[in-house]
Amino acid sequence: MINVKSLSTKVTQATNGLMFPATIWFASRTLILVAMLLVAPLLPAPRNGIAATFGLGVFSGWDSIHYYNIATSGYEYINGKGNVVFFPLYSLTARALMSIGLPFEVAGILISNLAFLLFLYVLYLWLYQYQGERVARWTVALAALFPLSIFTATIYTEALYLLLSTAALRAFDQNKYTQTAIFGALATATRPTGLALIPGFLLAAWKQNKLPKAYIAGLLTSIGVVSFSIYCAVQHGDALAFIHAQKAWRPNPGFDWQTWWKMLMQITVGIRNYKHGGIKDITHPLIFLIIVGCGYLLWRHRNKLSAAKVDYGFGVLFLALWLLAGDPVINTSVFIVSTFLLWHYRNELTPVTLFYGLLGMAMLLLSGGTISLSRLVYGIVPTIIAYGIFLARHPRWGYMSISFFTILLFIFSIRFAQDLWVG
Template structure:
């Protein structure tokens, strides 16, 4: 009896010791989530009202500060369902049904739309961070998991994990589906993948990603079946559109309200690159700020000489020098077109898109294969929408980037701290802009 009692005590002690690090891991994720969300909330509710509103829309101390732009469409769907616009177009069908459906459930419990949408997105985002942490931690250790979580939580576009948008819910569903498939948990893969394809159109890239990995790793029929079943959310929405509107592809046809063509927008990206290098131009093609290209050249030349003679300055001075030059370049380029809402951050947009593609290629042998393929397929989709607007927000929703960047920063933590500081600055400015209903992405 004594031996049995001692065995039970030993087992209980082992269970407690096993759970302690798990609890610390969860507390770290909560700390990342809570601190970044507090920065957003304080900025939007308390700091933003102190600034003049460029378009006459001042921030207010209310839940409504978290609703703007696409939030209006989700409110319409959650309140009245999918309805034609005044001109008969089915623009609302461009927004997939899972998020407004969940909002509607909470509204039926008595919560206003803004409260329901904000709470759902924020807690879904927290759950997504927790799942990402444990996914990375399982194979790459605590340091990489912490950096990957910090990147996803503090990236400036994580603002959309707090306001009434689908980022939090989509990240939760897509990360859960990717992790489940990576762990060969096919029932969970189907469940979460189906929810992902019912949340956002980019969720369909999970299907070819899973099929390719199933073939590459010779996983068997269960993997192929799960890969196809992930499209259940997408298929059900097709059926709904066919039954209600007689057009199974209504959500694709609705895109004409935002774009006139598809494919890679060469002109848009070239225009943005010119804005970074020479600044904005007038209608006649002349420079609005002739000093811009001169200052840009100084930053680039200074960067070259700093790298060329890095051995003479020492690692710390070189690091601080590059960080200062980056801040100067960001300040210079972000004001290149102050009156153009679609290019408010051209430097960050180009870096996130094309730098993200390079990061995926650089990390292709380091992160799980399914994350690599999903990342490239998602980029292929968003780069061929015929637009440059909003593509960086969709790129942020590709969790493969946070995964890869987390592994990179785990090797260079000093750069990581500097990058997190920059992220915090930009995140605060994004909060101000969104609360004043200025376009971000």
């Protein structure tokens, strides 16, 4: 006999669960819209920025112009330089929507925001199956409210790539290899970091002793980038044009220790002192040493304090460090913390998630610079998952993180609207 009450409870729980991604998506979009369309236009033009105006133009900035040019005029590649560094799928999708009468800005905004909603659902359902509801909820909240999620609401490829790469990873874990190949191929046609999916699938197939079709699916993932390479060969006479053109953005491929050293110096001694090549203002390094000293004392005497006091203490110290040094703290900590958490939770992640995450982080480390580092790390979904597991295990840090990230997302949204650098 069917237990009607039990069945009703399960249906209610399932419905509530499926409402969570939509609710958190709506909350994050509302926050971004308020910041960009209501608050930013009221503020004066900042130094090195512009006065934001009410309109869809605030969602287009920096790299957005390249996607517009590709969608309307195609690719350019002259003397080893051009917009071929931007992979085609996002612009092709925008062009398809433009063909039915939508302006480019409307098409781009729709692609980003709808793809992000679908991404949150795919992420939630995937983690619900492998990690449970608690981890799924924390991870979805983190993904939606992380400050770099501003790029999932604007005319950028982040949302589309997150959707396609996550769908491919989930399909692989579910042994749905046709879907793996399709979503994976689309992902490698969206962003260069999609290349990390290919060895990630092959290594996971080997690790889990999967059937030969798992290897085939992993190899077929390369169809996206191979197709783009063929286009570059035919159109521009250089099959690797999208790699060669990267030199305009990152002139020295490999580990660029100088840019990492620059970020470290900006954090420890300050931008002003770094520019002058010496200590001209003692204030910044002095405050930095005080923060480090407080952190040491807090760690040394942690057993004498409650866990809450220790956690909140480190939270306050990190906030102080961010107020002192700004963006370099975010860029550096996002990369270091993400890499640490990927390894720390390696036994709780599925093999394909772990391999793709580590390979993606290795690509960023060897990319030749740290430009947009935190944004690129955010685009690698295993880093979000690893952080989500941590927040689920340590909810006090979860509430502190989400609160801080929400404030930062609001600030980043205003900065993007003012054409100031974000990420």
